[in-house]
Amino acid sequence: MALPENMRQLQQRLALRRLLFQRLFRPPSSPHRPFTSNTSLASRSRPQLPFLSIPVTTRRRERYFTTKTRRWLRHEGSLFVRYNIALWGSLVCVAGIILVLNQERLEKEFPTPHEWSFITRMRVRGAKNADKHEGPKGKNWDEIIVSCKEALKRLEDPNKDGAGVRELINDEPLSIDGLGSVGKDVSDKSENWRRGYYETMMLLASSLERVDGWVKDRTRNIVCPPQMVVGPSNPRPEPMPPGAPSAPKEENCEPAYESAENTYLRILTTNGFNAKQRLDAALAYAYFLDYKKLPDAAERVYDWAISIATESADPSSPPPVDRRTLTINDQATPPSDNLLSALTAIATQKARAGDLSAALPMFISLLRARRSLPSTAPDGSAGETTATARSSWWLKLWELAKPPQYPPPPPDGTQPPWRSPKNLCEEAALHLYIGEILYSSQDKAQMREEGVAWTRDGVDLAEEQLRNLGKAGAADAREKCKECLTTGLENWSTMVKRLAKQEAEQRRKVEEGGGGGGSTFGAFWSQPKPQEVEARWAAEEKVVQERARRTSELLIDAAPSQSFAQSLLRA
Template structure:
C-alpha cells in the first residue's frame, strides 16, 4: 500500500472544507464561531433539539443583559418562598402589635382619667367630652405641676362653659335669666333651677375655675384671632405707650421669638368679673356658691386697688349670707358696721361668720382698723358660743374635734392604690359625691372652728399692737395666746389624725410665731431706748458729788429715777429672755410647722 503524503492530505482537507463552505475565502477567512458547550451538533441528532434555558455561567453574555442576569441570579424559587413567608409573618406581627399598642394606650388613658375622676368628680349626666375636658382643666390647675399652665386651664374651662351653655351638647332647656343689677354691676345669667344639683355644681366649678384663670392671666395678651398659643405680658409688647418693652425670657423650646406689636395683640382672656358676676346673677345656685363668688370678686377688687367697689361687694355678700338665715332673723349683722349683734349669736350661720371675717380683713388691709377690730371681736364671740358636736359632750375649744379620718386613707392615696381603685372604677362607676352644705346652718365647735378662732386672735393681736402704744402689752398677750392655742389644736389633730383645717392652723401658728418674735424685739428695743434716754438725761442734769455722785447718780436723778432706770433694765432683760423662749418654741413646734413627709415607695421597694 502506498503512503499518502502530507501535502496530498492537506489538499484533500482543504478541498473538502471549501466544498462545505464555498463562501469562505481561503486566504482571509476567520475561524468559525465557538460553539457553546451545552449545544450538541445537529449532525449527531436525529431531530432538532428543543430549546432549553442556558446556564449563565457557562456561556458569555452581553453587557446589555447584565442587570437582568444579576436579578436572575438573585431571584430563585427558594428565595421567593422565603420572602413570601417573611412578608406574611411581618404582616401578622404588625397586625397584632399596633392594634395591641393602641388598645393598651387607650386602656392606660382610661385608667388615668378614671383616677382623675376619683380626684375631680364630674356630673354623670354630662356628655363624655364635657366630663373629659373638665377633668383635664382641674388637673391642669390643681395637679402636681411645677408651674400651672393658666392659658391651657382657662381655655379648657371656657370650653366646658361653652358646651354647658349650648343646646347642642349639655345646655338643653336652659332659660335666659334677667340681669341682676346692683349698683354698677350688671350681667346676664341663666335660670338653671330646673337642672339637677350635680349639673349645677359642675357648672359652678367651671365658672369659678375660669374666674381664677382670668385673675392669673390679667395683663397678658395674645395674637389676634389666635385661639390657643403663647401669651405675652403687656409690658413686653412694643407700642406708643410702651417705647421700651421688657425683653421676653429665653424659651428653650421656641427660642427667641419675635414679639408682636400692640396692633397685633388682644387680651388673652376675659376679665374675672365676667365669670364671678355670672355666678351671682344665675338663678339656681345656693347661698354658699353665690357667697364664694361675691367674696372672690371683692378680693379681686382689693387686689386691683378698687377699695370702694370691694367694700360694696362685701356688703352685697353680707346681704346674701343674711338672706339664707332660716326663719325671720334677717338682721343678724349690722349692715353699716358689719358687727354681729349680741342678741343674734344663736342664729349665726357659717356663711355669716365667713363673710364677716372677710369684711374685717378688708378693713384691716385698707388701714381702717377702727372698723376691723369690732368685727373680729364680734365674730370671735359668736364662734365661742357655738354648740359642741352632737356626737360628743362639752369639749374644750382647743381639743374639740370632728369625725376622725380613717387611718388607712393615707395609704390608699399613695403608691399603686389609686390605680388599683381606678381599675375597679372602670367596672363599677363611683357615685357622684353628695352635695356640700349650703352654709345656712349653724356650725358646731370642732377643731376646724378652733383653728378659725386662732386666726381671729392673731388678727386682734396685730391690730392692738400696731394701733395703740398703751395696748401693746394686750396685743402681745393676744398673740402669745394664739400661738399656744394653735399649738394645742395641732397636737390634738396629729393625735386624732385629722386634716380638716390643719393647714389653716399651721399658717396661724407660723404667723403667730413671727408676730410674737417681732413684737418682743420691738418691746426690747423700746425698753433699751428708754433706758438710754433716761441715762443720758440723768448724766447731763446731775453735777453733784458725794455718795450719790460716786454711785453714778447726779443730784438731778434722785432715788425715783434710779428705781425707774432699774425697772427699764429689768424690762429689757425680760424681753430678751422672751426672745429666747420664742426660739425654743420654734424648735418645739418644728414638727408641726414643717412635718416630715414619708418617702414614696415604688413598686420595686424591698421593705415596707
C-alpha cells in the first residue's frame, strides 16, 4: 500500500533532522565522517585511515584527567608501591640475615654474657674483633677505644645494663682528675657479668697503652703519633703514611686519648673482681709504668701485686715469701698460682733492668717451688684435655641452632697449681731465664758454659712438652711451649755462635804463636791441626741447626684457614 505524499515528506524531514542532531551533538574527538561511522553500511572491520578523516582547522580542548586516566594512575601507583616494598623489604631481610650470621660468628669467637643487651654485646664483639684482626693500615685503635667506652657506659648505666651497680662507699672516696670516682661496686652482679665487664676494661686499658702520647690536630681532626708532629720538641719528624694528609703542627695539637693509668686504677679499685683479675691488672699496670720510665711507681705497684697474691694465705703458717729477697719460703705452704705469677714478673723486671744478682735467686727459688708441685690435678682428673672427638655434621648443625655458651670461669689463682703441660712450659721458661743470666755474667768461662747448659735443658723440656701436647692440645699451653722453644733456640744459637767465634780466635792465636821456631823434636810433641779435630762449640753449633730443622714442624701450624660456613659449623 503506497503511502501518501505528505507522509513521505514527513519521513524525509525526520531523517534529515536526525542527521543534523547527530552532527550537532557528536563528540568533538570523533574525526570520522558520518557515512563511515554512523551508517549501517560502514564495515566495522574496515581500518580507519587518517587521510579519510575530515581535516580539523581549529585546536580543540581535550580533557586529560578522565575516569580512565584516573584508573590507570591508580594502578601504576599501586604497582610502584608494591614493587618498592618488595624490593626494599627483600634488601632489609638480606641485610638482617647477614648481620645475624655475622654476629653469631663473632659470638662463637668472642663470647659475651647473655644477660647483656644486644647493643652492648655487639659493641664488645666489634671491639674484640678489631683488636684481633688488622686492616690494611693496621689496627683501628679509635674503633676499639670508642666501642669499649660506649659499652662501659651502658654497663654502668642503671637504666640499661647497670642495674645493681653502686658507687664505692669509703671514708675518703678515691677520685681521678677528669674521671670522678675511680671504681664501682659490682659485687651484686653475676660472675659472667663481672668477667665480661673486666675483660672490656682490660681491652680498653691495653688499647690506651698502644696510643699513649698520641695527639689530635684541632684544626683538621687528625690523630697521629707524636713522632710525626712538626714542632720545636720534634726537630726530625717521621713522614706521614702514604695517602695521609700533611703532618700536623705542634701548636695545633692536644692529647687525643686519656692515659691508660686511669683505666688500670679503675680496675684495681673496683669491688667485685677476684684476686686473679686484680693481680693481672696490677702487673699490666706495673709494665706500663716501666715503659713510662717510672721505676719508683712501678715498684710500688709490684708490692701491691704481692699483697694481692698473698692476701689468701693462711695467717697461722709462716709467710709464703721473704719480702726482703722476694724468694719463696720453703717452710711455708705451697705457693699459690698468683704468687708464682707475681714473683716471676718481678724477677723478669729486675733482670731486664740489669739487677742480675737479685733476679737469679728469685728464678732459682721459683724453679725449686714449681718442681715441688704435685704432678696430678687436685681433683684427680687428667686436667687439660689433649684431644677432642670429631663430631658429625648433624651434631654441628644442632650446635649451630643453639646459642653459644659463655665459657666457664677460670681458676682465681688462690690455690697451688699442679705440673700441668702449661706449668711445665713455665719451668722451661725459668731454665731459659737462668741460662741467660748465667751467660751474661762475664766473670768466668765456666759460668757461660753453665748458661748454655741451662738453655739446652730448657729447649729439651719445651720440645718434649710440645710433642706430648700434639696438634689438639690446649691452645694456651701450646702457645706457651712454642714461645719457650722459639726463644730457647734463638738464645742457644746466639750463645754457641759467640763461643765458637771466641774458640776459633783463640786457636788461631795459638797457631800463630807456636808457628815460628821450635825444637827438633817439636813435630813429635805438637797438637793436631784445627782441621783434623773439630772444635767443641763449632760442633754444638751444628747440633743447634739440626735441632731447629727438626722442630720446625712443631712451630708452624699448617692447618688450613676455615671458611665462613666452616666457622659457623664449628662445634
